[in-house]
Amino acid sequence: MGKVAPVSAKYIIYAKIDIEGVVEKPDVIGAVFGQTEGLLGEDLELRELQKGGRIGRIDVDLKTNNGKTRGTIIIPSSLDKTETAIVGAAVETIERIGPCDAKVDVDKIEDVRLNKRDYVIDRAKQLLKTMIDEQTPDSREMSNNVKNSVRVMNIIEYGPEKLPAGSEVLDAEEIIIVEGRADVINLLKHGFKNAIAINGTNIPKSIVTLCKNKQVVLFVDGDRGGDLIAKELKNFVKIKSVIKAPNGREVEELTKKEIHLCLRDKKGRITREREPSPLKKLLDELEGTNGAYLLGRNDEILGRVPLKELENTLKGVDNVKTLVINGIVDKTLVLIAEKKSVESIVGEDSRVRSRKIKIITRRTIK
Numbered sequence: 595m596g597k598v599a600p601v602s603a604k605y606i607i608y609a610k611i612d613i614e615g616v617v618e619k620p621d622v623i624g625a626v627f628g629q630t631e632g633l634l635g636e637d638l639e640l641r642e643l644q645k646g647g648r649i650g651r652i653d654v655d656l657k658t659n660n661g662k663t664r665g666t667i668i669i670p671s672s673l674d675k676t677e678t679a680i681v682g683a684a685v686e687t688i689e690r691i692g693p694c695d696a697k698v699d700v701d702k703i704e705d706v707r708l709n710k711r712d713y714v715i716d717r718a719k720q721l722l723k724t725m726i727d728e729q730t731p732d733s734r735e736m737s738n739n740v741k742n743s744v745r746v747m748n749i750i751e752y753g754p755e756k757l758p759a760g761s762e763v764l765d766a767e768e769i770i771i772v773e774g775r776a777d778v779i780n781l782l783k784h785g786f787k788n789a790i791a792i793n794g795t796n797i798p799k800s801i802v803t804l805c806k807n808k809q810v811v812l813f814v815d816g817d818r819g820g821d822l823i824a825k826e827l828k829n830f831v832k833i834k835s836v837i838k839a840p841n842g843r844e845v846e847e848l849t850k851k852e853i854h855l856c857l858r859d860k861k862g863r864i865t866r867e868r869e870p871s872p873l874k875k876l877l878d879e880l881e882g883t884n885g886a887y888l889l890g891r892n893d894e895i896l897g898r899v900p901l902k903e904l905e906n907t908l909k910g911v912d913n914v915k916t917l918v919i920n921g922i923v924d925k926t927l928v929l930i931a932e933k934k935s936v937e938s939i940v941g942e943d944s945r946v947r948s949r950k951i952k953i954i955t956r957r958t959i960k
Contacts, residue, residue, distance in 0.1 A: 603670035613663040615694030753800025760787035768809040776846035784850040880920035889916040
């Protein structure tokens with residue numbers, strides 16, 4: 595036999611063999627070539643196909659037990675789909691291997707290219723992620739990094755307690771008191787140089803002294819700790835405004851836009867402390883519960899139900915004026931509410947509009 599050319603397989607034929615006796619691998623391979631010879635014509639002669647690299651090296655895996663041999667024949671093919679199927683069918687015509695009766699069944703024909711495509715896709719994702727993670731920052735990003743670094747360099751330490759503060763906190767008529775150093779740094783990054791941190795719930799004497807001749811804005815995290823600090827500071831300092839970060843958020847993680855929204859109203863003035871509306875209180879109470887409040891004609895609470903039971907509950911009542919839900923207002927809920935003459939729905943967000951019902955979201959609630 596001449597030199598066998600390497601094959602780049604497109605398909606792999608897997609055939610099971612059951613042999614009534616004990617044989618060796620060369621017996622199986624010999625049967626494959628010998629018993630298919632002349633069966634498929636010159637164009638599909640296995641020996642010639644292997645010489646030309648269109649059929650790869652035939653591999654055989656055998657196990658012998660109790661005088662019988664079972665195993666698998668593996669044939670790589672670079673033929674097209676139809677020709678490969680014909681070769682597979684031809685292998686099934688083998689009836690004897692060596693001196694023993696045998697039965698051959700093709701178990702499957704695997705398309706190797708599918709596995710290669712899966713590998714290519716997965717590898718491409720990895721390479722793309724690496725490119726994104728390690729790419730050189732553009733000029734705008736570099737400029738912003740430099741600006742932020744310079745701003746952070748403007749942080750100073752104030753008083754014997756060495757409180758972190760922006761560089762303009764001494765000269766500014768109005769100062770922003772925050773909870774910690776990270777809050778001061780975040781405000782500095784976004785251009786606010788008049789912030790100072792109290793570093794805890796105990797009010798430093800330096801803060802009391804600094805605030806005597808200044809307008810004071812307290813900017814705290816959106817949690818219970820922020821409420822406690824506001825209550826404590828009011829005992830020592832006259833506060834112009836108390837501003838809280840959005841519920842559950844910290845000042846140190848806010849973006850520039852979020853900071854401006856917190857600190858300034860539509861007219862550009864510092865916002866005053868005010869109690870949240872009853873509807874917002876109810877919406878806040880429901881946060882994370884997947885629940886809903888039903889309010890009556892006099893805004894009294896008729897009941898609270900799980901969100902998944904709201905539609906069925908609503909069908910059975912007639913005196914609901916307002917719904918407050920911990921979820922997104924959708925078309926199904928609006929249609930049911932319209933039939934029940936509900937006047938308004940308050941939710942986290944909305945995907946629909948209604949001419950009959952006033953839809954209020956967390957962004958628009960007052």
